[in-house]
Amino acid sequence: MLLFNLLGPHFAMKTNGNKHLDVERGKFDIERERLISSNRPVQINNQALLSGLSYCLSSCSMILVNKYVLSSYDFNAGISLMIYQNFISVFIVSMLSTLGVISTEALTWKLIKAWLPVNVIFVGMLITSMFSLRYINVAMVTVLKNVTNVITAVGEMYLFSKHHDNRVWIALFLMIISAISGGFTDLSFHAVGYTWQIINCFLTASYSLTLRRVMDTAKLVTKSGNLNEFSMVLLNNTLSLPLGLLLIYVFNEVDYLTTTPLLRQPTFWLVMTLSGLLGLAISFTSMWFLHQTSATTYSLVGSLNKIPLSVAGILLFNVPTSLENSASMLIGLVAGVFFARAKVHERSQS
Numbered sequence: 001m002l003l004f005n006l007l008g009p010h011f012a013m014k015t016n017g018n019k020h021l022d023v024e025r026g027k028f029d030i031e032r033e034r035l036i037s038s039n040r041p042v043q044i045n046n047q048a049l050l051s052g053l054s055y056c057l058s059s060c061s062m063i064l065v066n067k068y069v070l071s072s073y074d075f076n077a078g079i080s081l082m083i084y085q086n087f088i089s090v091f092i093v094s095m096l097s098t099l100g101v102i103s104t105e106a107l108t109w110k111l112i113k114a115w116l117p118v119n120v121i122f123v124g125m126l127i128t129s130m131f132s133l134r135y136i137n138v139a140m141v142t143v144l145k146n147v148t149n150v151i152t153a154v155g156e157m158y159l160f161s162k163h164h165d166n167r168v169w170i171a172l173f174l175m176i177i178s179a180i181s182g183g184f185t186d187l188s189f190h191a192v193g194y195t196w197q198i199i200n201c202f203l204t205a206s207y208s209l210t211l212r213r214v215m216d217t218a219k220l221v222t223k224s225g226n227l228n229e230f231s232m233v234l235l236n237n238t239l240s241l242p243l244g245l246l247l248i249y250v251f252n253e254v255d256y257l258t259t260t261p262l263l264r265q266p267t268f269w270l271v272m273t274l275s276g277l278l279g280l281a282i283s284f285t286s287m288w289f290l291h292q293t294s295a296t297t298y299s300l301v302g303s304l305n306k307i308p309l310s311v312a313g314i315l316l317f318n319v320p321t322s323l324e325n326s327a328s329m330l331i332g333l334v335a336g337v338f339f340a341r342a343k344v345h346e347r348s349q350s
Contacts, residue, residue: 047292048289048292051288051292052289052301054281054288054289055282055286055288055289055301056301056305056308058281058282058285059282059285059305059309060305060309060312061278062278062281062282063309064138064309064313065271065274065275066081066133066275067133067313067317068271069081069268069271069272070133071133071317075260075262075268076134076256077248077253077256077260078127078130078131078134079127079130079244079248080244080248081130081272082123082127082130082240083240083245085272085275085276086237086240086244086276087241087276088273088276088277088280089233089237089279089280089283090234090241092280093230093233093234093237093280094234096230097230097234103230103231104228104230104231104234105222105224105226105227105228105231105235106223107234107235107238108222108223111218111235112239114218114220115214115218115235115239117214119235119239119240120243121203121207122236123244123247125200125203126240127244127247128196128197128199128203131192131193131196132144132193132196132197134193135190135192135193136188136193136194136197137186137188137313137317137319138310138314138317138319139310139311139313139314139321139329140182140183140186140329142306142313142329142332142333143179143182143310143328143329143332143333144179144182144194144197144198144201145197145200145201145204146178146179146335146336147176147198147201148200148204148205148208149171149175150176151205152205152208153168153169153172155206155209159209165342165349167342167346168342168343170338171338171339172335174331174332174334174338175332175335175336175339178328178329178332178335179332181324181327181328181331182325182328182329182332185322185325187320187325188319215227215232233283289301302340303336303337303339303340304337306333306336307333310329310333
């Protein structure tokens with residue numbers, strides 16, 4: 001499920017200095033290379049290939065299934081979908097922790113209090129991703145998510161005095177051009193959807209900029225003095241449940257849920273459950289992939305992954321497009337790959 005937003009709905013990869021964040025699904029792929037010897041060469045073997053394919057498949061499938069639920073089924077309760085998906089994640093992670101397969105930190109009141117501010121942003125990120133995905137085609141959502149990189153880069157510069165080299169700024173400039181031209185040439189343009197997506201970009205950037213500080217604070221109140229990825233997944237999704245239930249009433253989804261015939265269709269519940277399982281699969285496959293390769297490879301594959309996802313979104317949902325709009329999306333996708341490579345070069349220079 002949406003553990004980031006939009007998968008997420010998907011669901012976007014962000015690079016925050018040396019901290020790689022799969023923020024659209026709330027997965028925390030921060031400096032996982034510290035778990036591997038820094039001077040060990042990356043081995044490209046069958047495990048790396050299988051883990052990479054598994055990650056790409058689960059990531060693409062998650063966004064496409066969410067789009068199918070929200071658009072093809074015309075399900076008008078994105079918050080409820082998020083809650084159901086998060087519940088699946090909480091249930092499975094808790095079961096694995098109980099069985100001793102994974103280790104998670106105990107959810108104390110001190111830990112919850114420390115984590116709650118960033119969780120509010122996390123929930124807003126997931127909800128706005130759901131809302132935008134309902135109105136905008138997958139390809140344009142993927143391109144517009146690049147705006148998050150621009151906001152994050154500017155935020156790093158002003159908040160943390162971080163300087164980016166020219167390659168990064170060129171890539172960001174191409175992303176802006178792609179987003180603007182893509183919006184003007186989008187034959188299925190929807191103002192409401194674009195508004196939600198822009199809000200999502202700001203929330204996603206805020207999430208990536210504040211997460212590191214909150215993580216450091218939260219570690220101080222844990223019993224072990226550490227907070228692994230599984231603990232953060234459990235913490236984020238558990239805290240999202242009561243907040244999501246409150247928002248269901250705020251956005252008046254209760255009346256819709258009591259009248260929609262979709263909840264009486266077994267196939268609909270099957271697709272909803274599949275989306276939740278795919279969201280959790282992203283968490284496991286991303287960690288598996290990173291342990292087999294490196295954060296650099298992971299970042300590049302994540303950028304390249306947007307290309308087949310965009311093509312699949314256009315073909316599967318019969319999205320009307322034009323040559324100009326296709327060219328705008330292509331520029332944005334290429335800019336995403338160029339941005340990932342530029343960040344790799346920037347890290348190597350520093």
